[in-house]
Amino acid sequence: MTYLKKSPWVIHYDASSCNGCDIEVLAALTPLYDVERFGIVNTGNPKHADVFLVTGSVNEQNKEILRNTYEQIPEPKVVVAIGICATSGGVFRECYNVSGGIDKIIPVDVYVPGCAARPESIIDGVVAALGILEDKRRAMIEKPGGQINKAGDAV
Amino acid sequence: MLGAPAHCRYPPRGGGPVISGPYLSVINAILYILLAPAAGGLIAGIDRKVTARMQGRVGPPVLQPFYDVGKLFEKEDVVVTTTQNFYVLSYLVFMVVAGALFFSGGDMLLVIFAFTLSHIFLVLGAYSSFSPYSHVGAERELIQIIAYEPMIIFTAVGMYMVTKSFFVSSIVSSGIPIILYLPGVFIGYLMVLTIKLRKSPFDLSTSHHAHQEIVKGVTTDFSGPNLGKIEIAHWFEYVFLIGVVYLFFGWNPLLAIAAIIIAYFLEILIDNTIARVKWELTLRSAWLVAGTLGIVNLGVLYYLKAVVP
Numbered sequence: 001m002t003y004l005k006k007s008p009w010v011i012h013y014d015a016s017s018c019n020g021c022d023i024e025v026l027a028a029l030t031p032l033y034d035v036e037r038f039g040i041v042n043t044g045n046p047k048h049a050d051v052f053l054v055t056g057s058v059n060e061q062n063k064e065i066l067r068n069t070y071e072q073i074p075e076p077k078v079v080v081a082i083g084i085c086a087t088s089g090g091v092f093r094e095c096y097n098v099s100g101g102i103d104k105i106i107p108v109d110v111y112v113p114g115c116a117a118r119p120e121s122i123i124d125g126v127v128a129a130l131g132i133l134e135d136k137r138r139a140m141i142e143k144p145g146g147q148i149n150k151a152g153d154a155v
Numbered sequence: 156m157l158g159a160p161a162h163c164r165y166p167p168r169g170g171g172p173v174i175s176g177p178y179l180s181v182i183n184a185i186l187y188i189l190l191a192p193a194a195g196g197l198i199a200g201i202d203r204k205v206t207a208r209m210q211g212r213v214g215p216p217v218l219q220p221f222y223d224v225g226k227l228f229e230k231e232d233v234v235v236t237t238t239q240n241f242y243v244l245s246y247l248v249f250m251v252v253a254g255a256l257f258f259s260g261g262d263m264l265l266v267i268f269a270f271t272l273s274h275i276f277l278v279l280g281a282y283s284s285f286s287p288y289s290h291v292g293a294e295r296e297l298i299q300i301i302a303y304e305p306m307i308i309f310t311a312v313g314m315y316m317v318t319k320s321f322f323v324s325s326i327v328s329s330g331i332p333i334i335l336y337l338p339g340v341f342i343g344y345l346m347v348l349t350i351k352l353r354k355s356p357f358d359l360s361t362s363h364h365a366h367q368e369i370v371k372g373v374t375t376d377f378s379g380p381n382l383g384k385i386e387i388a389h390w391f392e393y394v395f396l397i398g399v400v401y402l403f404f405g406w407n408p409l410l411a412i413a414a415i416i417i418a419y420f421l422e423i424l425i426d427n428t429i430a431r432v433k434w435e436l437t438l439r440s441a442w443l444v445a446g447t448l449g450i451v452n453l454g455v456l457y458y459l460k461a462v463v464p
Contacts, residue, residue: 003225034212036203039219044366047233047378050226074231074378137229 004050004076004137005130007039011049011073015066015102017056020116021083025053028119035123046072051129053122054106057085057092058099070106076136078109078129082122087111180259180324187258187394188251195390196220198397202423209427220386227383235284235376242280243381247388249273254395260324263311270307270395273388274300277373284376292372296360298434302441303347306340309449310347313340314402316456327405334403334414339452341403345418346444350437351396354426357437364431 014022028035029042043049046069058066070079081102084090089100102108109132112125200217207214216222234240253269256262274296281293315321317336318329326333334341350357358364361372369375374385397415404411432440 002229003222004229006222007219007226031211034207034214036207036215037213039215039222041363042366043363043371045371045375047376048371048374048382050230074233076230140231 002134002137005134007041008050008126008130008133009041009043009048010051010053010126011043011046011069012053012055013066013069015054015056015058015062015086016098017083017085021055021086021114024116024119025055025082025122028122033119033123035126038127040126046070047074049073050077050133051126052077052079052106053082053126054079054086054102055082057089057095058102058105059095059097060099061097063099063105066102066105076133076140078133078136079106080110080112080122080125080129081108082112082125083117084113084115087113090115180261184255184259187255191254191394192387192390195387195393196224198393198419199390202419205420205423206427209423220390224383224386227378227386228380230379232379232381234381235286238283239280239377239381242276242283243377243384245276246273246280247384247391249276250388250391250395254391254398257323257395257398260322260327263314263321263323263326266323266395267307267311271300271304277385277388281373281376286370286376288370289373289375291369292360292375295369295434296373298438299350299357299360302357302438303350305442306343306347306445306449309445309453310337310340310344310399313337313449313453313456316453316460323402326402330406332404332406336456337403337452339448343444343449343452344399344403345421346441348396348400348418349422349425350441351392352422354422356425356429356432357441358426358431359434359437362431 012022012025026042027033029040040051046052050073052070052073054066070077079102081087085092086102089098092098093100099105110125110129112121114121117125197217199220200215203219204214204217249269250273253266253273256269257266278293278296278300281289281296311321314326314333314337317331317333318326320326320329353361355362355364359372360369361374362369374382377385397419400415400418401411404414
């Protein structure tokens with residue numbers, strides 16, 4: 001019996017998005033879509049999160065923050081890039097300050113393109129990510145100590 | 156009960172003819188330790204469901220809190236500082252001790268002592284990390300303890316004044332309708348319940364709805380299994396707090412259960428209709444209620460006992 005898929009807590013980071021995708025991410029939490037039906041809770045804390053939702057094309061100013069936030073999420077974790085900017089940099093990809101897609105900074109598991117991505121496709125992307133999350137957990141059990149830091153390592 | 160010998164100096168307390176006295180209290184304590192997590196988790200699940208319906212949502216399954224805690228124990232055990240482990244375990248253990256003492260019919264004062272101590276361990280755990288958000292949460296948790304503590308003491312003192320005993324077993328078997336003697340104390344206790352259940356307007360120290368302000372307050376630096384233990388301690392706490400509501404109506408179990416359901420529903424309603432307040436107002440209003448409703452109630456009771464024969 002696994003509980004990971006029944007209780008995915010998400011954290012959302014806006015890596016220089018125009019706020020279009022961010023509004024759609026939050027729309028998924030409203031009564032109309034109500035993702036809490038699936039146990040999804042929007043935590044503001046990377047240490048409590050399982051699913052990392054990132055919007056926007058990363059730039060020089062926030063790529064360190066993005067990496068830091070990612071590293072604080074305990075294993076197993078999945079990253080969902082939401083919107084065409086997070087997927088590839090979108091129309092901003094050739095700007096001098098833009099990294100061009102968050103997969104240049106952190107590993108991405110699911111891409112949800114769109115400008116802005118629709119709430120339905122965001123939910124679809126998160127559900128796809130849950131399958132990957134479950135695979136990662138199984139891999140973690142089969143190879144104990146591989147990815148996991150033992151307690152106290154972070155001190 | 157018929158077989159009580161004439162030379163028996165103490166009247167038998169509670170239970171049937173075979174199981175009585177100390178054995179019954181041990182059984183009650185064991186039942187509490189085994190069943191309270193299940194009951195507390197269900198209460199938390201129903202709470203989330205009712206909250207969702209009040210907001211026009213479908214809401215998570217009733218068993219969602221169990222899925223959440225199961226998930227937390229599947230996660231990586233990230234520990235910011237190893238002293239955290241000790242403090243979180245102590246928080247859980249003393250919460251269980253407080254509840255077990257209460258349900259075994261123990262001394263209310265000892266129960267309150269263990270209950271407060273467990274929260275002090277949570278505060279110490281939050282202070283042991285280095286996150287400023289964790290520290291803000293710890294400070295607010297301390298303020299909450301200061302805010303609710305007088306009213307909790309008044310509850311125990313009021314029950315002593317009515318039943319002439321601090322022992323839960325004597326209070327519940329006294330057969331006295333305590334609520335009729337302590338209406339002010341009961342209203343004060345309901346206010347304390349709002350703080351203790353971490354409901355708006357008093358969810359200062361940790362809240363699902365205050366990301367921008369305090370991230371997650373006291374629990375910011377706890378993750379995985381440690382956070383799971385904190386959740387389980389909350390379940391034990393819910394059952395204990397509801398047990399105190401039961402004491403007010405102890406002479407009539409059916410009425411007591413109705414009172415518990417209504418009280419909890421009111422807490423959810425307040426949670427969903429009132430915005431979070433600042434710590435100053437929390438402390439002031441909690442002490443104002445304890446100082447007026449609590450003290451006046453106890454004063455009137457004292458006067459009646461002293462003057463009216």
